[in-house]
Every structure is written in C-alpha cells, then in structure tokens.
Amino acid sequence: MSKSLQESPITTPNARATLGVGVHWRGIDPEVHLGYRKGKRGGVWLVRWRSGAGYRQAAVGTADDKGSTKGGLTYEAAGKAARQHVEAQRLQAETDAKGPALKVKGAVEVYVGARNAREGKRAGRDKRSDAGQRLGRYVLGEGERGEQDTIPGAAPLADVDLQALGESDLLAWQAGLPAAMKATTRQRLVNDLKAALNAAYATNRGKLPPTLPGTIKQGLRAAVADDTAPVARDNQILPDADIARVLRAAREVDAEQGWEGDLFRLVLVLAATGARLSQVARMHVADCQISQSRLMVPTSRKGRGAKSGTITVPVGRDVMDELVPVTAKRPPDAVLLERWRHEQAAGTIEWHRAGRGSWRSSAELARPWQAIRDCAGLPDVIPYALRHSSIVKGIRANLPIRLVAALHDTSTAMIERHYSKWITSGLEDLARSAIVPLVPQNGDAQVVRLKV
The missing domain is CATH 1.10.260 (434 Repressor (Amino-terminal Domain))
Structure with missing residues (x-):
C-alpha cells in the first residue's frame, strides 16, 4: 500500500456515479479509511484501519447510489458505522491482549x-x-x-x-x-x-x-416493593406470656435431652437481647458484665466490609443469674455460650462427647427448637420470633426508634419498613396525651353574633 492515500470523490451519489468499477478510498480518521467498491449493479461501503504492521478491512453496508431500490447508507451514515466498527474491534483487541474473556x-x-x-x-x-x-x-x-x-x-x-x-x-x-x-x-x-x-x-x-x-x-435494581406482601407476621410477635412459655419449654427440653443448661441459656439470651444467633454465638465471657447487668453483643457481619465492636444491651438480674455459672472461673476471652460436640466412634454406631465448642449456625437449633415449640404448644413459632418480639416490645414501650434500631443492630429504615404497624399502635398512647378538648361544653362562654 502506498504511503499517501489517493482520495476519491465518494461523498455523494452523483460523484460516485462518475467513478469506474473498483474500490475507491477516502480518509475519515487517522489510519482509518472509508472505501466504496463500485460494481455493475451498485456499490457497497468498506472500512479499513491499521492493525499492527498492516491493515484490516471489513464491509460496512450498501451505498445509497442513484437508481438503487434497496436504499442504503449515505456517506455520513457509512462513516459513522465505520468508526463504530473500528472502535469495537480495537477494544476487542485490547481485551484479548489482556487475557481470556471474563464470563x-x-x-x-x-x-x-x-x-x-x-x-x-x-x-x-x-x-x-x-x-x-x-x-x-x-x-x-x-x-x-x-x-x-x-x-x-x-x-x-x-x-x-x-x-x-x-x-x-x-x-x-x-x-x-x-x-x-x-x-x-x-x-x-x-x-x-x-x-x-x-x-x-x-x-x-x-x-x-x-x-x-x-x-x-x-x-439489578431493586423491584418496587409489594405493599400486599407481609413484612412481619402477626403470629411471630409474641406477648410476654408466650415468651415465658417458650422459655419454660426450653428449660424442660434442655433437661430431658441432657443439654446441661446450654440450650436454655442460648434461648434465654436470644429472648433477652433480640440479637441474631450469629451474634450471640460470638459473645465471650467478658461480654457478660454481671455487676452492670448488661450484655455486650458483637455487631452483625451483615453488609459490606469488616465490622467490629459491640452493642450494649441491658438485661434483667434474672438473666444474669442464669449466666453466672458459665462465667465463673473462665478466662475473659472464652466463648460465653457453648455446647457439647459429639463424634462417632470409629467402626461403631455409637456417639460420644468430643469436647465443648461454640454454636456454629442456626441449623444446630432446628431440631431442639421443634421440641421446644411442641412442648410450649406454639407449633408455628420460629426462633426469629424472639427478635421480632423484642423489637416490637421496645416500640410499644415508646423508646425512640433510633434507640430500638441501635439495640438490635439494624437501621431505622428497616424498623420503619418491617414494623410500621406497631410503630403506629405503640405510639398511640403518646399521641393521645396531646389531645385537648375541642367541643365547647354547656356553661362555657357563649358565642355572640354581631349585628351587621
């Protein structure tokens, strides 16, 4: 190819009509040329561009020549299509040079x-x-x-x-x-x-x-929320009496199945703090502050990035008394709530205790929880009901929504979205205190109509 491009008049149908059969070129960008191949029955647009030491070439489309019945691309439209093709090819070449395509x-x-x-x-x-x-x-x-x-x-x-x-x-x-x-x-x-x-x-x-x-x-933007979908089921907001039934059942199941208090203490802490099991399982002995009657619950691992820190949750003395046995004579960095681990003896079907360790996941609570709700006579209650109930209890106690969210390691937006019904009902008494009488009573000052 010669170093200097011999440009041809290909910008209009009239100009292209005077050209002979063959390929004619015109520069449109540095090292990018738009070509017109004229044949006996019309012409087509081409593009060629420098690639490495040589040039690459591709068809762009038919031309809008005089007398053509198929329509076609004008010079300007062909130039635009040619630039887009070259840009895509160069981008693909850069991607290929960086390695296999990512899927x-x-x-x-x-x-x-x-x-x-x-x-x-x-x-x-x-x-x-x-x-x-x-x-x-x-x-x-x-x-x-x-x-x-x-x-x-x-x-x-x-x-x-x-x-x-x-x-x-x-x-x-x-x-x-x-x-x-x-x-x-x-x-x-x-x-x-x-x-x-x-x-x-x-x-x-x-x-x-x-x-x-x-x-x-x-x-992947979030879909519009369905207002008809329940965000927190009524039957999972437990009154105090039902929570007491769950705890009594947990104590009974604990004794019957030989948990030695581990199961009851876990359910008790879940009910007292309203925390997630994944948070409670990471608590240490130092997080149980007996004298201050409070528990330091680790923050959740939900969301982006690494998180650290604890949330201060005040609890009753009765809860602290139940936790004293697992804090006495144990190092501060030991896991607070443990359970026995079992393993199967080699070559037998017998299981034996293999040491104590922390609760690993909510799946470990599934089987004993079934026994707890059967014993409590609450066949539909789920462990997360303890968290739902704790949040609603705070709302009904007229605690600031921000405080309720902080105590339960969540956001005010989530509280308002999932518990809006209880926010309204829980604040009813507070709103009622602002009511003043509006209707005049007998004996009040009479309204005198002025003469016009």
Missing part, C-alpha cells in the same frame, strides 16, 4: 468460592454458604437438592462475557426466575449476583468497561 459464570464461581471459604472459616469446617446455594441453583444450574426448583442447566446469563454484559441480559435473567419465588428470596438472590459482578469488576477494572457498574446497578 458471568467465572465471576459467580469466584464469589461463591470466597463466600464458602468465609462461612467455612467461621464454622470451623467445610460449609456451603447461602449465597452459594442460591447462585448455584439459579445461575450456574447445579443439580436439584430435595424439592428445590432449579433453572434447567446453567442460565443463559452464565455464558455472557462481562465485557458485553447489558441491562437486557440481567433483566431477562430476572424474568426467567420461578414466578412462585418469594419476594425476599428473589431480592437476596439478586443481591448475591450484584455482589458477585461488582467484585469481579473491582478485581478486573483494567479489562472491563467503566460503564459496567452502572449496567449492573440498573439491570
């Missing part, structure tokens, strides 16, 4: 691996995270477990390159989720995928487009 599947697998490793470290054993179960089922297409529904095979989204990921891909994935899926489960799944994609972008910013975070945000 949604790879991003999800890396995220799931990290979450599983974190959960396993906390539990002290290999453990599959909730995020891993959800993403495995609805993105990676892992096999069914029990009666759980899955998307047959991997979702189409899994094979999409992150470089080319669009809002339409994410919206189509959401539309393909089971219609019967609960709104809360759907939102957790969407949040898991969003976290996986954002983590992949943070790790590979150099090879991904800067618009990807915006695409993820818009494609």
Whole structure:
C-alpha cells in the first residue's frame, strides 16, 4: 500500500456515479479509511484501519447510489458505522491482549468460592454458604437438592462475557426466575449476583468497561416493593406470656435431652437481647458484665466490609443469674455460650462427647427448637420470633426508634419498613396525651353574633 492515500470523490451519489468499477478510498480518521467498491449493479461501503504492521478491512453496508431500490447508507451514515466498527474491534483487541474473556459464570464461581471459604472459616469446617446455594441453583444450574426448583442447566446469563454484559441480559435473567419465588428470596438472590459482578469488576477494572457498574446497578435494581406482601407476621410477635412459655419449654427440653443448661441459656439470651444467633454465638465471657447487668453483643457481619465492636444491651438480674455459672472461673476471652460436640466412634454406631465448642449456625437449633415449640404448644413459632418480639416490645414501650434500631443492630429504615404497624399502635398512647378538648361544653362562654 502506498504511503499517501489517493482520495476519491465518494461523498455523494452523483460523484460516485462518475467513478469506474473498483474500490475507491477516502480518509475519515487517522489510519482509518472509508472505501466504496463500485460494481455493475451498485456499490457497497468498506472500512479499513491499521492493525499492527498492516491493515484490516471489513464491509460496512450498501451505498445509497442513484437508481438503487434497496436504499442504503449515505456517506455520513457509512462513516459513522465505520468508526463504530473500528472502535469495537480495537477494544476487542485490547481485551484479548489482556487475557481470556471474563464470563458471568467465572465471576459467580469466584464469589461463591470466597463466600464458602468465609462461612467455612467461621464454622470451623467445610460449609456451603447461602449465597452459594442460591447462585448455584439459579445461575450456574447445579443439580436439584430435595424439592428445590432449579433453572434447567446453567442460565443463559452464565455464558455472557462481562465485557458485553447489558441491562437486557440481567433483566431477562430476572424474568426467567420461578414466578412462585418469594419476594425476599428473589431480592437476596439478586443481591448475591450484584455482589458477585461488582467484585469481579473491582478485581478486573483494567479489562472491563467503566460503564459496567452502572449496567449492573440498573439491570439489578431493586423491584418496587409489594405493599400486599407481609413484612412481619402477626403470629411471630409474641406477648410476654408466650415468651415465658417458650422459655419454660426450653428449660424442660434442655433437661430431658441432657443439654446441661446450654440450650436454655442460648434461648434465654436470644429472648433477652433480640440479637441474631450469629451474634450471640460470638459473645465471650467478658461480654457478660454481671455487676452492670448488661450484655455486650458483637455487631452483625451483615453488609459490606469488616465490622467490629459491640452493642450494649441491658438485661434483667434474672438473666444474669442464669449466666453466672458459665462465667465463673473462665478466662475473659472464652466463648460465653457453648455446647457439647459429639463424634462417632470409629467402626461403631455409637456417639460420644468430643469436647465443648461454640454454636456454629442456626441449623444446630432446628431440631431442639421443634421440641421446644411442641412442648410450649406454639407449633408455628420460629426462633426469629424472639427478635421480632423484642423489637416490637421496645416500640410499644415508646423508646425512640433510633434507640430500638441501635439495640438490635439494624437501621431505622428497616424498623420503619418491617414494623410500621406497631410503630403506629405503640405510639398511640403518646399521641393521645396531646389531645385537648375541642367541643365547647354547656356553661362555657357563649358565642355572640354581631349585628351587621
């Protein structure tokens, strides 16, 4: 190819009509040329651009020549299409030079691996995270477990390159989720995928487009809340009498099953603090401050980033008296609430105690809890009802919503969203105290109508 480009008049149909059969070029950008190949029955647009030591060439579309019945691209439209093609090809070349294309599947697998490793470290054993179960089922297409529904095979989204990921891909994935899926489960799944994609972008910013975070945000934006969906069930807000029944049942089950007080103390602390089991399980002996009659509950690990610190929760003396036996003569950094661990003897079906350790997950409470609610005569109550009830009790006691949120390690927005019904009813007495009589009574000053 010659060093200087011989440009041809190809900007208008009239000018192109005077050209001979063949290819004619015109520069539109540095090292980018728009070409016109004239044939006997019309012409087509071409583009060529420098790539390395040579040039690459591609077709753009048909030209709007005089007498053409197929329409076609004008010179300006062809130039625009040519620039877009060259830009896309150069971007793809840069991406290829940086390594293999990243796919949604790879991003999800890396995220799931990290979450599983974190959960396993906390539990002290290999453990599959909730995020891993959800993403495995609805993105990676892992096999069914029990009666759980899955998307047959991997979702189409899994094979999409992150470089080319669009809002339409994410919206189509959401539309393909089971219609019967609960709104809360759907939102957790969407949040898991969003976290996986954002983590992949943070790790590979150099090879991904800067618009990807915006695409993820818009494609996985939160759905409009369904006002008809219950946010906190009435039957899980327990009156004091039912909480007392649960605690009495916990003590009875503890004695019958040989828990030696471990089960009862766990349920007691859950009821007294309204904390999550994952928080209570991380409490240490030093967090039980007997003389001040308070418990220091570790902050939740929910949300982004590493968290530390404790929340001061005052409790009754009766609660502290139950905890004294597990604090006496124990180091301050020892786990406050423990339970016996069991292991099966080699070559037998017998189990024996293998030492004491902390509660690892809410799944360990599932079987004894079934016995507790059967004993209490409350077949539908769940452990989280103790947290619901603690929050509502604070609201009904006219505590500031900010204080209720702080004591339960959550936000005022979550309190207002999930417990708005009880906020209104709980503050009724306070609002009633501001009522003043409005209707005049007999004997009051009479209203005198003035003559006009």
